[in-house]
Amino acid sequence: MKHLTDDAINEYLDHELAEFDRSSLELHLAECAECTSHLEVLQEVFAQLSKLPEASLSHDLSSGILRSLPQPHALPPLIRLAAPFQAVLALLGLAITIPYAYEKIASSMTGIEFGFSLQPWFDLQMMGLNWWIVIKDFHLPALPGFTGFEFSDQILYLGLLACSIAWFIGNGMLLKDTRRNHP
Amino acid sequence: MASPSDRDLILRARRGEMEAFGELVLRFQNRVFNVCYRMTNERRQAEDLTQETFLRIHSRLDTFNLERPFGPWIGRVAANVCLNYLESVKLKPSELDEERDADENPSPETAYENKEHSNRIRIALASLPARYRLVIELRHFQEMSYSEIAANLGIQLSDVKSDLFRGRKMLAEKLK
Structure with missing residues (x-):
């Protein structure tokens, strides 16, 4: 067999x-x-x-394990403020550009009623322009050896450029941090 | 209030919530410890390997398939961590671990017999080559099929069978 x-x-x-x-x-x-x-x-x-019986742990290991885990890297406070700062800039950008866009569209599409008013936007834009004029007309008191400081359109453009650079750097750091903590 | 499910805890732990991962550790630390203890027969070493297992689980939490149960997965991770350890140190067969296994208030005689019995099995298991120990752990305690073991370890099905059957044969001789 x-x-x-x-x-x-x-x-x-x-x-x-x-x-x-x-x-x-x-x-x-x-x-x-x-x-x-x-x-x-x-x-x-x-x-x-x-x-074979189950053995029991002589003590709780959880606190030691949690201490050994890599701690999430905290971003500097300045970078953490980047998101709300960018949101404010975006709203300002919208407030400035929407009335222009509306005018452009309305002029190219004569006879079409949009059914809503952009008057609040125009008011907001006008308020912003008034502020800009006030700022432009503001002169720092002249000091001996210092000719004073004038706001100009170039200053506005440079400020916008600086904000854009800050936006790119801030987002880059946020992205890098996200990838490090959640590979 | 009902305690959160494993799935909820895993999702929260993936988002970086330490408390959620701590809760998972509390739930599964004894299970992981038992895998490590069976594989090493050294209580202190098993505790260290339990810790190492949870560190590995934390770093690989994103790879876990949420549709599957969590317990068997961490059992497999623990067994792999133990195998890596055993292969790195090439452990000699372990001596008797004097610390007693947990039983539910047995009489002194029963406790002694249980302790002797479990120690015999643990020592016999620990005397096997690490590869054999691993497949026995995965088959008998993690209840994996041959093909699951092969897939998990990345080896041929024939190697799984060969290691498992030889391991059992050696175990049978040691337990005679």
Whole structure:
């Protein structure tokens, strides 16, 4: 009689044999004491492993584990203010450009009623322009050896350029930080 | 209030909430510790490996498939961490770990028998080559199929069977 292989007995106990193979193996086991004995030895190993009790930790490891974790890198406060600052700039940009855009569209599409008024935008823009005129007309008191300082359109453009650069740097740092903390 | 599910905690931990990850550690530290203890039979070492396992879990949390249960996944991670450790130090078969396993208030006689019994199995397990220990851990305690073990370890199905069957044979001889 041909005996069962180790593989077949192991796979039988692991429920990894197909139903047909299981049935033929069980038929063989019913007739073969040697293979049955082999099976029982392995069954005993299974039983011993399943009886191994769970051990308990002697102390809570969670606080030590949390201390060992890499701490999230905190951004400098100035950079954290970048987002609201950019939002304010964007709103200002909208306030300045929307009336121009409205006028442009309205002039190219004569006869079309938009059904809403942009008067509040014009008022807001006018207020901004008035402020700009006030600022432009403001002169710092002249000091000995200092000729004073005048606001000009160039100053406005330079300011906008500086804001754009700050925007790029701020977003770059935010992106870098996000990638580092969530790779 | 119902405690948050594992899934909720994982999502919060992924967003960087330390408290959520701490809760996951509390829930699973004993499970991970048991994997490490079975693999090493050294309580102190098992605690260190438990810590290492959670650090690895934290760094790989984004790769976890939320549709699957968390417990088996961390069991597999723990087993892999232990295998790396065992292969790096080429441990000699462990000596008897004198610290007692936790039983639910057994009588002194039963406690002694249980302790002897579990120590015999632990020592027999620890005397196996690390590869055999790993497949026995994954098959018997993490309840993975042959193909799952092969996929998890990146080895051939035939190697899984060969390691598992040889490991069991050695274990049977040591437990006689």
